[in-house]
Amino acid sequence: MALTAPLVVEFPFTRSLGPVQSAFLTGLRERTVLGVRTADGRVLVPPAEYDPGTAEELRDLVEVGSTGTVTTWSWEPDPRPKRPLRTPFAWVLVRLDGADTALLHALDAPGPEAVHTGMRVRIRWAAERTGAITDIACFEPYGGEERRAHVTPHSGQFADPVTVLTTPARLDYTYTPGRAQSRHLDALARHRITGERCPACRKVYVPPRGVCPTCGVATAEEVDVGPRGTVTTFCVVNIKARHLDIDVPYVYAHIALDGADLALHGRIAGIPCEQVRMGLRVEPVWTGDGRHPDHYRPTGEPDAAYDTYKGLL
Amino acid sequence: MSAVHAVHATHAVHKEPVAVVGIGQTKHAAARRDVSIAGLVREAARRALDDAELDWTDIEAVVLGKAPDFFEGVMMPELHLADALGAAGKPVLRVHTAGSVGGSTALVAANLVAARIHGTVLALAFEKQSESNAMWGLSLPVPFQPPLLAGAGGFFAPHVRAYIRRTGAPPGVGALVAYKDRRNALKNPYAHLHEHGITLEKVRSSPMLWDPVRYSETCPSSDGACAVVLTGRAGAARSPHPPAWLHGGAMRSEPTLFAGKDFVSPRAGRDCAADVYRQAGITDPRGEIDVAELYVPFSWYEPMWLENLGFAAEGEGWKLTESGATALDGDLPVNPSGGVLSTNPIGASGLIRFAEAALQVRGRAGEHQVDGVRRALGHAYGGGAQFFAMWLVGDRPPGG
């Protein structure tokens, strides 16, 4: 049975908006749709900071209409979580009255037969608005004709402007360690530490990755290493990392297990930090039902001579 | 002569000489909340164009570099930054080699000019670290693996200890580097950290974060961008200011971990430097190179790189630092700009090294200009000391 586990990557990224996006999103909060006028007179909605054609800086903001025309669309029959609408809807590109480019959003419609390119739509504003694209809840069908002249200059100035947006992102993976790592993990669960020997250079890799990075050939020969080893180098960590539940200070060490050709990383405990030294002989300590050693502790053997591990630094 | 050699010889003759004619940087800061990412890159690019007295239409291709996309959470940012960089209708290339990416970006752009694929190319690199948390981006919890026990500083601190053990360097050398670089930064208006009250004693008494690395010996987290305009002989002839000429450039990689890896002096770094020196005809780096901008995110990496790059014999790098040779008034100033220790928008940090080297040979570094610089080295490294990029620039065309 192959090991698998969920791997979730999630972070609340922030976005500094800059002058144009700040005005656009703050405008939405105030039920005002702003575009930007290019040197050749076109009006871009949503507004761009720089002209996509000429690269000129764009700052000439204008207010456009809240009604517009669908330029193309696609039906979403089975909305996933976090879509703008929970019921089936159309993704639409809407050219708002007065604009020369189209804005992507959702159209609330009873079915695909009710949607067509060229149809007239209007903004349905969200009841609670914060200065985000979701301040437009969606578009809805609208009977009125296009009003071409609906463009007025706008300063882009609002009280209490939105300048930074938080945009949480989340990726869900299913992680499966490969053959070599799975075999290593199985052995660890039985408190054995194993590596794999490269058939070409004969070096023993711990943990094994199934391949020798210098020879580029697959490794398969399993080799027991350690459990004792030598601290080759280390640092004393005095600041707490937010993802770790370990009291500081602690020693983060490179440990060359006996029989391994490169050091792995581990924590040293059972000895005051200031007494940890290069060459210290250590052994793994498993606690609870942890698969990996919780830490390494001194064995009490004499220190290893520098010459025996200097090639592993 | 074999056919292969004949082809190489012909190729060498016909390579277009590459000149740096425009350089621009943002004001680097912990958080540039006043600009979007587009606004940030634009600030650097516009300054580079202004320096070269060129406009967007003069640029034929844009090469953009930054560190992992996780650092801002924008996938393929080169797509949405095309407008800000005037890239409509032009090729846009994205480069990614972790912390060395700024250097790699400049070299990819330089190769486009050298191969005569494009006449004038804009190379730009950025990072807006305030939009996320790089430490988080580097420490994603992988199932079944023990947690990483430290961030970037903790990752590199054991290698610093190994260097000290190997060379017998006295423990105070790192503080000398940090004090020097932070003082140099006071002369650089673009630098992030301007610690006006800095003293050697303050560095020495700053908190020990990852023993043997103290707080004041670590790089800050910055928002910033850097841009350079590269062109050939014709473009250089039109340049309003003296160009910097590319005499040698190379990149090398090696795995993060392998049996026999030398973390203190990685082979990829030594090989990369040797390639650059061969191209530039340098046989005595210490004697022939006037200034070096080295990627030193933790103070001790200055003496470590001095050895790795051949400025000092193995075990002797710390003596060069201790003697004052690498100070602004020494005979081999290292990081007159203040370096990564004073400014670290990760993706841009390598390009800033390359750009600062070019500023020095152009005589346009301002208050931190070193007198009479004819050759300068720009250096970058990244990942777990696995990617290296370097260039050597001179005040005269190669071979001239």
Ligand SMILES: [Zn+2]
């Ligand atoms: Zn091998």
